[in-house]
Amino acid sequence: DAGVTQSPTHLIKTRGQHVTLRCSPISGHKSVSWYQQVLGQGPQFIFQYYEKEERGRGNFPDRFSARQFPNYSSELNVNALLLGDSALYLCASSTRDSSYNEQFFGPGTRLTVL
Amino acid sequence: AQSVTQLDSHVSVSEGTPVLLRCNYSSSYSPSLFWYVQHPNKGLQLLLKYTSAATLVKGINGFEAEFKKSETSFHLTKPSAHMSDAAEYFCVVIPGGNYQLIWGAGTKLIIKP
Structure with missing residues (x-):
């Protein structure tokens, strides 16, 4: 069975640009969450979506936005990129919207902002 | 405020010896707690x-x-470390009634042959 997939695997952008990251959950999973992992730190929660609705939002600026599509895949958008946005962006899927359910993580997208 | 503290950034043990990775949390509510492992160039996995x-x-x-x-x-x-256990380990807390996972900074486990 295919796990959580993310694209692209690596991305290089310059300050001020915008970026779109994509995530496909495990088949049958309706919840997708996004995390930012800066080098040397634990992941930081950005968003959770369930059934195309936002169910949770972490402490990130409005430059960060996301959406979930009818097939439960998801996009994370970041506008006006800053150097500090350089990180590994992780997507996780689960069967339901509760964080108590096990989340399955993708390999991540490594974003570098120059 | 809810938080997670992993007391060691690095732990080094010899293969075959016990492993102890320490985690303390603070939560105003009855928490749920998790440990995840992250192997190099692989996704996070629930332990x-x-x-x-x-x-x-x-x-x-x-x-x-x-x-x-x-x-x-x-x-x-873990009673006996194996070389394949070398990875980064994260302690995670979910404060009661909250969707948000709060992650520790991670502990890198190094296994010496």
């Missing part, structure tokens, strides 16, 4: 979780953790 059932939780690959409310701790242990 085990505590959700107010038995305080001693057994996970995959021989790992287990004990929830101690009086000490606000959830330390991860």
Whole structure:
């Protein structure tokens, strides 16, 4: 069975640009969450979506936005990129919207902002 | 405020010896607690979780953790380390009634041959 997939695997952008990251959950999973992992730190929660609705939002600026599509895949958008946005962006899927359910993580997208 | 503290950024043990990775949490509510492992260039994988059932939780690959409310701790242990255990380990807390996972900074486990 295919796990959580993310694209692209690596991305290089310059300050001020915008970026779109994509995530496909495990088949049958309706919840997708996004995390930012800066080098040397634990992941930081950005968003959770369930059934195309936002169910949770972490402490990130409005430059960060996301959406979930009818097939439960998801996009994370970041506008006006800053150097500090350089990180590994992780997507996780689960069967339901509760964080108590096990989340399955993708390999991540490594974003570098120059 | 809810938080997670992993007391060691690096732990180094010899193969075949016990492993102890320490985690303390603070939470205003009855928390759920998890340990995740991240191998190099691989996704995060759930090792085990505590959700107010038995305080001693057994996970995959021989790992287990004990929830101690009086000490606000959830330390991860394994009786005998294997080379394949070398990875980064994250302690995670979900404060009661909240969707948001709060992650520790991680402990890098190094296994010496």
